[in-house]
Amino acid sequence: xxxxxxxxxxxxxxxxxxxxxxxxxxxxxxxxxxxxxxxxxxxxxxxxxxxxxxxxxxxxxxxxxxxxxxxxxxxxxxxxxxxxxxxxxxxxxxxxxxxxxxxxxxxxxxxxxxxxxxxxxxxxxxxxxxxxxxxxxxxxxxxxxxxxxxxxxxxxxxxxxxxxxxxxxxxxxxxxxxxxxxxxxxxxxxxxxxxxxxxxxxxxxxxxxxxxxxxxxxxxxxxxxxxxxxxxxxxxxxxxxxxxxxxxxxxxxxxxxxxxxxxxxxxxxxxxxxxxxxxxxxxxxxxxxxxxxxxxxxxxxxxxxxxxxxxxxxxxxxxxxxxxxxxxxxxxxxxxxxxxxxxxxxxxxxxxxxxxxxxxxxxxxxxxxxxxxxxxxxxxx
Amino acid sequence: xxxxxxxxxxxxxxxxxxxxxxxxxxxxxxxxxxxxxxxxxxxxxxxxxxxxxxxxxxxxxxxxxxxxxxxxxxxxxxxxxxxxxxxxxxxxxxxxxxxxxxxxxxxxxxxxxxxxxxxxxxxxxxxxxxxxxxxxxxxxxxxxxxxxxxxxxxxxxxxxxxxxxxxxxxxx
Numbered sequence: 001x002x003x004x005x006x007x008x009x010x011x012x013x014x015x016x017x018x019x020x021x022x023x024x025x026x027x028x029x030x031x032x033x034x035x036x037x038x039x040x041x042x043x044x045x046x047x048x049x050x051x052x053x054x055x056x057x058x059x060x061x062x063x064x065x066x067x068x069x070x071x072x073x074x075x076x077x078x079x080x081x082x083x084x085x086x087x088x089x090x091x092x093x094x095x096x097x098x099x100x101x102x103x104x105x106x107x108x109x110x111x112x113x114x115x116x117x118x119x120x121x122x123x124x125x126x127x128x129x130x131x132x133x134x135x136x137x138x139x140x141x142x143x144x145x146x147x148x149x150x151x152x153x154x155x156x157x158x159x160x161x162x163x164x165x166x167x168x169x170x171x172x173x174x175x176x177x178x179x180x181x182x183x184x185x186x187x188x189x190x191x192x193x194x195x196x197x198x199x200x201x202x203x204x205x206x207x208x209x210x211x212x213x214x215x216x217x218x219x220x221x222x223x224x225x226x227x228x229x230x231x232x233x234x235x236x237x238x239x240x241x242x243x244x245x246x247x248x249x250x251x252x253x254x255x256x257x258x259x260x261x262x263x264x265x266x267x268x269x270x271x272x273x274x275x276x277x278x279x280x281x282x283x284x285x286x287x288x289x290x291x292x293x294x295x296x297x298x299x300x301x302x303x304x305x306x307x308x309x310x311x312x313x314x315x316x317x318x319x320x321x322x323x324x325x326x327x328x329x330x331x332x333x334x335x336x337x338x339x340x341x342x343x344x345x346x347x348x349x350x351x352x353x354x355x356x357x358x359x360x361x362x363x364x365x366x367x368x369x370x371x372x373x374x375x376x377x378x379x380x381x
Numbered sequence: 382x383x384x385x386x387x388x389x390x391x392x393x394x395x396x397x398x399x400x401x402x403x404x405x406x407x408x409x410x411x412x413x414x415x416x417x418x419x420x421x422x423x424x425x426x427x428x429x430x431x432x433x434x435x436x437x438x439x440x441x442x443x444x445x446x447x448x449x450x451x452x453x454x455x456x457x458x459x460x461x462x463x464x465x466x467x468x469x470x471x472x473x474x475x476x477x478x479x480x481x482x483x484x485x486x487x488x489x490x491x492x493x494x495x496x497x498x499x500x501x502x503x504x505x506x507x508x509x510x511x512x513x514x515x516x517x518x519x520x521x522x523x524x525x526x527x528x529x530x531x532x533x534x535x536x537x538x539x540x541x542x543x544x545x546x547x548x549x550x551x552x553x
Contacts, residue, residue, distance in 0.1 A: 023384045098418065129510055133441040140449030144421060147456055151414055163460065166453055173449065190438075190511055 002285040006122045009033075033125035037114040045261040046076035052302050059306035086250035091154060094247065098152035103248065103255035106145040109138040110262040117269045118192050120279045120287030131192035132184070135270055136177050139225060139263065143169040146234065146244050149256070153247035161243025164313065165234035168224060171317055172231075175324040176221035179214050182335030183274050192270075196278035204277035209350040210335040213358075215275040217324055217331070219297070222267040224320075226260060228301055230308040231316060268297035323361050330357045393433055400426030417459055421452045438511045 009032050016028040050065065050072060057064030065072035090099055116131040118124040128134050143166055150162025183205055184190060187198045205211035224231040235243030245256045272278060272293035279286035311319070330353065338350040403422035410416045424447040431440030518526050 026385060095412075095414070098415070128437060130437045130441050133438070133445065133511075137441045137444035137449060140445055141425075143453055144448060144456070147453070148418065151456075151460075159460075166457060170450075170453060177445070188512065 002121060002287075004285070005120070005287065033115075037111065037125060041111050041114055041262050041265075042258060044265050045258045046080065048261045048264065048298065049079070049257070050076050051298075052305070055299065055302045056306050059303075080254070083251050083254040088250045088252065089247075091247050093154040095152040095154065098148050099247075100252075102145050102149035102152055103252040103259075106142060106149070106259040107255055107262075109141050109145075110259040110266065113138045113266045113270075114262075116192050117266065118196050118273060118278055119290055120285070123279075123287060124193060127191060127193050130190040132180055132190050132195070132270075132274065135192075135266070136180070139267070140169075140173055142259070142263065149248070150244040153244075155247050157241045157246045158244050161234045161240050161246070164240075165227065165244060167313075168227075168231065168233060168316060171320040172221045172224040172324075175217055175320060175328045176225055178325075178328040179217040179221065179331065180274060181328075181332050182210050182214050185332065185335050186339050192273050192278070195274055196280060199277040199280050201280060201282065202277070204275065204280070206275045206277075208338065209347060209354055210331050210338055211275055213327065213331050213354050214335075215271070217328055218275065219271050219300075221320075221324065222271055223301055223304065224316075226263040226267055228260075228264065229305040230311050232310060233313060233316065264298060264301060265294065268301065269294045271297055318365070323365055326361055327357060330354070396426060396429045396433065400430065414456075414459055417452070417455050420455065421448055424448050424452065438514060 012032055013025070013029045016025040020028065053075075054064040054072070065075040068074040068078045090096060113135045115125040116128055116134050118127075146165045146169075147162045150158040150165070153159075183195060186205075187195050189195070199205055206215045227234050233243075234240075235245065240246070245253055248256060269290070272290065276293045276297075277289075278293075279290040281289035281292075284292075334350045334353050337353070338346045340346075341349060400423055403419045403426055406419035407416050407423055410419060424443065428440045428443040428448070431437070431443060
């Protein structure tokens with residue numbers, strides 16, 4: 001079971017080598033992971049929308065979609081047909097080219113990052129030796145396209161949403177990238193496969209002191225990077241109509257949604273790979289473990305959406321620059337110390353440094369609550 | 382296998398062409414936002430060239446820093462221009478001819494230097510890992526590396542001073 005998909009891949013390549021000329025067999029071998037990802041990505045997105053709607057409905061004591069098919073399982077397909085047949089409205093003053101390009105381009109980085117995710121043992125499209133860096137670089141370009149969409153719409157709500165998105169992404173990109181550095185220091189490689197292999201069995205990085213802190217920073221920044229609640233200021237419904245995609249309808253809107261949900265999946269998958277041991281785990285096949293961890297993180301993100309109120313803009317910025325960034329810097333040094341010291345002592349030292357840092361940062365970030373005023377002369381006693 | 386070589390060759394030339402086209406558009410387009418987007422296209426094209434030449438680390442860093450960082454700052458500056466609504470802000474100025482002469486001289490210099498450099502020609506592309514790059518940065522090239530760090534710190538201090546002096550004026 002563990003190597004099920006690898007065997008299928010091998011079988012197709014063998015068949016291609018027997019039937020087709022050499023150069024076509026090579027192309028077929030190259031195309032298999034591409035086709036698999038091109039199908040897997042959008043299908044995941046379709047059903048993530050259903051899961052999210054169902055889960056949010058349950059949190060709010062409703063049923064959610066339950067009319068189309070059993071448990072509403074055909075709802076994503078119905079939505080797809082609806083989106084395709086909707087009228088495509090382009091505002092008169094909009095920048096036509098940029099308005100068209102933005103939703104198309106935003107899907108490209110979302111699909112590309114699937115290539116470096118290890119879905120299981122030997123199940124990776126390309127084992128780039130800079131895997132993690134490639135992922136971070138690609139997901140960073142999303143901002144550009146969100147901003148293009150916002151600018152091209154020629155709409156004040158869109159522009160405000162775009163501005164917020166850029167400010168937020170720039171701020172959270174820094175702790176997002178730096179919180180992976182401890183793992184790179186310890187593993188000594190950018191390759192996602194090497195990172196997973198460095199966490200055999202249950203020796204996941206999240207169980208080390210620096211790993212636990214890194215995991216929290218990375219996950220919080222990941223939620224911010226994909227613009228989800230409580231960091232969804234770029235598309236805050238109650239303030240900005242719909243933010244950067246106000247002027248999009250039909251399939252273009254669906255493409256934004258597709259990019260967002262595929263980013264949710266890939267980012268959760270990366271968090272699982274880097275800190276939760278990827279496909280490592282006892283008994284179950286490797287890809288089951290991987291999907292289990294990824295979906296747990298996705299469900300936590302949806303749980304966030306169901307429970308947390310949205311942050312204020314200054315709280316958002318303050319949290320990134322005054323708390324997360326400092327903690328990441330300390331975390332890098334702590335990981336180096338942990339790596340150099342002997343076994344029982346290093347855990348204690350690392351944990352002690354981190355706890356002290358967190359307490360100090362909390363003290364510095366305390367919001368000033370003015371003393372309760374006592375009005376001496378206001379009341380007649 | 383010849384078919385594959387031919388396809389990859391065509392692909393490489395397409396990347397070169399798109400990169401050059403993006404660069405041309407970045408300086409000629411009249412709409413400042415479109416020019417910024419073409420600049421992004423150029424930078425992505427350069428990253429693609431790095432990827433083709435097996436310099437994956439450079440390619441990824443190029444995208445991370447230039448497309449993810451500097452392009453966003455450029456667009457931020459575009460946002461802060463006053464006439465954002467106007468579709469045609471000319472990007473050319475009155476120094477086209479001196480600039481052309483300067484660019485031609487630079488091109489001449491580059492061609493001479495490329496001709497002079499003894500390039501090592503190998504049948505296989507040497508793959509340089511990030512670890513090697515890191516080690517050479519802190520050993521052989523430690524001086525330029527530290528110099529860059531000093532310049533960056535100087536820039537940071539400069540921005541802090543600029544921001545501070547503004548605050549002082551407001552108070553007085």
